[in-house]
Amino acid sequence: MRPTTTRRAHRLTGLALFCAGFAAGPVDAQTLPPSLIVVLVVDQMRADTIERYSDQWTSGLRRLLDEGAVFREAKHSYFGTLTCAGHATIATGTVPRTHGMILDGWWDPMAGQRVRCTADDTVEIVAYGPGARERHGPAHMLVPTLADELRLQNDPPAQVAAFAVKARAAVPLAGRRGDAVAWFDAGNVWTTSTAFTDAPLPFIANYIRAQPVEDALGLVWTPLHGSSATTSTKGGDFAHTLAAEPGREFYNAWRRSPWADQYVTGLAIASVDALALGAGSGTDYLAVGFSAPDYVGHDFGPHSAEVQDIYLRLDRAIGRLLDHLDRNVGHDRYVVALSADHGLGPTPEHATEMGLDAGRIDRREVIDHVNAVLEPFFGPGKHAVGMTHIEFYFALGVYDRLLASPEALSAVLEALEQYPGIHRVYRGEELETGPFGDRVTQQVARSYYPERSGDLVIIPKPYWYTWVRAADHGTGYDYDARVPLVIAGPGIIPGHYSTAAAPEDLAPTLAFLAGVTLARPDGLVLTDALSDRNRP
Template identity: 35%
Template sequence: MKKLALLAALAALLALACGAPADAPEAEAGGEETTGSAVPEGTPRLVLLIVVDQMRGDYLERFRPLLNHGLGRLLQEGVVFTDTHHFHAATETAPGHATLATGAFPKRHGIVANSWFDRERGSDVYCCGDPEHGVSPRNMLVPALGDLLKAAYPQAKVYAASAKDRAAILMGGHHADGAWWYGRSTGSFVTSTYYGDEESQPAWVEAFNDEDRLAVHFANAWKPLLPLDHTSAYDIEPLDRGPFIDTFPHAVGGFTVEREAFYRDVYTSPFVDGYLEDFAEVLIEAENLGADEVPDLLAVSFSALDTVGHGYGPNAPETLDVILRLDRTIGELLDFVDERIGMENVVVGFSSDHGVGEVPDLVVRDGGDGGRFGTDQTLCLQRLQSRLKGRFGGGEFLVDTFYLDGETIAAEEANRAAIEDEIIEAMSDCPLIAEVVRPAELDPANPLHELYLNNYYPERSGDLVVVVKPNVLPVPASVIVASHGSPYAYDTHVPMIIRRQDGAGQVVEARANTIDLAASLAPLLGLDLDSIAGFEGFDGTDRLADR
């Protein structure tokens, strides 16, 4: 009865899904009326899902002696999975958050990248783009953990917040009671009409924004918590930008007194994380989360490690400082939750959307292989267009990078397979590109190919898969110093910790995937995994039974 009721609720949720895409898969269900499940004894009153954007899998171990607050507490009181990986190729913010929230691969949840080319519209589509509401979770094709929670317990509350809209929106799922993110031009937390019109927004949000808590950082430099001469033991060095060394202290905002410039710069500083934690505390109190036996869910994604990491790389003092401040910030959040709800009533899930690679220029400097796309790659792509025209006709056969124009191919009566062969041959000869392959020819026995298969959704993915070599970035250093997005371990390896109500710490060295997080949290919420159509991961806490 419980299984059928939950499935019926899921089917109803996905059918309504606030306008979810017509091709969104529906859960199989019987025809019973949904009444909600009884809450099993011992179910937590709150699940706190914490995601840290661009938290590499080695950071927690590397900086462990310095982590004495929230991150240190999770390492001590949580089940720590040391070998956790995203098992998809597009290690970007949107696919990572969607995977953590749904327990499914991009090939099922449909969030294949931060943006993709829409063949019908003939233009790029943002992962959370919504013509009606501006942004929403409608492009995500499966329910998130919060949706499953609401299906089982209709009175459950689900909220999400982040500095990034896509992080908050995707973690909250289709039926979140609210999702907010940082407005870079105003310094306020903003939302979408998907969650209700302006008049229906909670008064506490406006009151919080009116406080302007960021003002304390205006006209104050960002200085490191740990003196630079104490960081050498952790392989930290100021970023070498040629003739300039870029290091502390840093002003927040450009040479202007305009607050908009200051608010924009806060987004690329650690202060945005502290501001988010303030917001999370007010949200918990205002919405009375964890106040009764019905479990609630709050998802919080901290973004500063990503916004700062892109500008400095994984070994810079700025990156370390963000981690140290984040340790304190998460500590403050856990202390607040402990005092208000009691950690014995709370389960915490912790992970990251992706890792980050080394700065390619420094890899090459130190004798390794790597590089950045530049003149050679640009000319390869431009010459490819001319090469295709010369052989197959006068049309533009590529409407976007590695998306073929089917209409032009038909109009020119060209052979599609021959065009693909020409592209594969031409681009495979480009420096820094490892291989170019058709999706249909991806080999599941090839470890890298398997990640691309898990990332492939035909209606949204490109017509050809381009694999770059390790330690290669497709952007110049003037745009991004370090980044992610590859299928290599430095991008896929992330931390994963589950702190159960008893706070019993344990280390699990066996391989885990990020799809396991939602599947591990679900049983703790009284959700029957056998009754849920969707999870591709498994309950990682099962492996603790014999330990």
């Protein structure tokens, strides 16, 4: 095991070795750039998942742990740990302050509504069936992804494929362009957009036609043989039956089942064959977002029987993908990176039972409370209008009035900081310049993008959340921020590393292996795990 280092020492060491390596070339003469980069992102996976459940894994996850470089101290370096922010961070090598994809979206004071991070009015829907409702694309992403750079710098350009149930996972992983990109629309149909293609791709259409989602109608999710948990966290036997007829109930349950991740695995395998990924002279790119664990974790909690089983099944799904890559690309011709967009906290009820201060903060009640505080100063009205997890927004012009009225601003801040479950409140302007003296403020600043973040940023106490679900995430506390980080393949030294690492380090490391340059990464090349780290 490597000795633990601070992030600063890691940064300096990584920079020195990177510069030395750049002068000598992207990789040593005996390690060619990979023919294919595979990025696997688990939507919701705590770092301690490995310690809890890995003894049950026998396939893909087990292989990555045995053959890869495993960074035991990896954690997201910012505070707002949600799906869109996490996938964009992994895809670009930057933090939300740079890539702009904060949380899962933000409040638009001009429109008076929430903006989803991948909502894109510049594109048209390209659907693989009837009913698609939403237009998604990369318009809000502010920096190129690793996939973009592989397309730009490779000759011929890299082929890019990305799949996930959630659009806010698939789109950031793909970037500005992609040869095959798809997600499962809110209208319950596989979909893409004109950001990626002008018409449905035949191989995806054929796959969906041959293996419709509706094949799961009436299936019963029970624990796999070998799982040590057979009782549902919500009581009773672990047996979740999907509806027998297509409709909202069925599709919502399907998203929350292992069959969803198996489906995107099948799409990924089909893309390897149809696009001949990894068969060309350059480096292609395949990204898969596994969305089901997030839904399951929210419903049942991080240590539930359902979460344990969803990872056991994910182990097999990833194994199926890796076996296919071995046969069709070559075991020593592709590099795999695995991480997660965020972890998950315990249910507040369980934390309370254990004697901890925990709970949920009702965002609508917080908005109403602030409006009541402001009424003596500004009169009745909707002065505060939106709150998205940690970001708090006032109506247009109200925050300027607050800045001009120290007494009113002080009353708002005092009322919020005394509100149950709230740890601290930042004014937006506090986060625009550094340096910042404490870790939490550093994390919050890395999540702050002035044009999209709130007028105020509200930080909950540990084990408090601003969303009414059984279990949640979205903070920078370790149960949300610490995630697995594994890289395996040619040029990587297997082993367990205690050096500091973050998911934003994946894209720079993969770019280094492929011999391409990222424009302005916040992450670092993980030089400790490179086989050529000691070259002159």
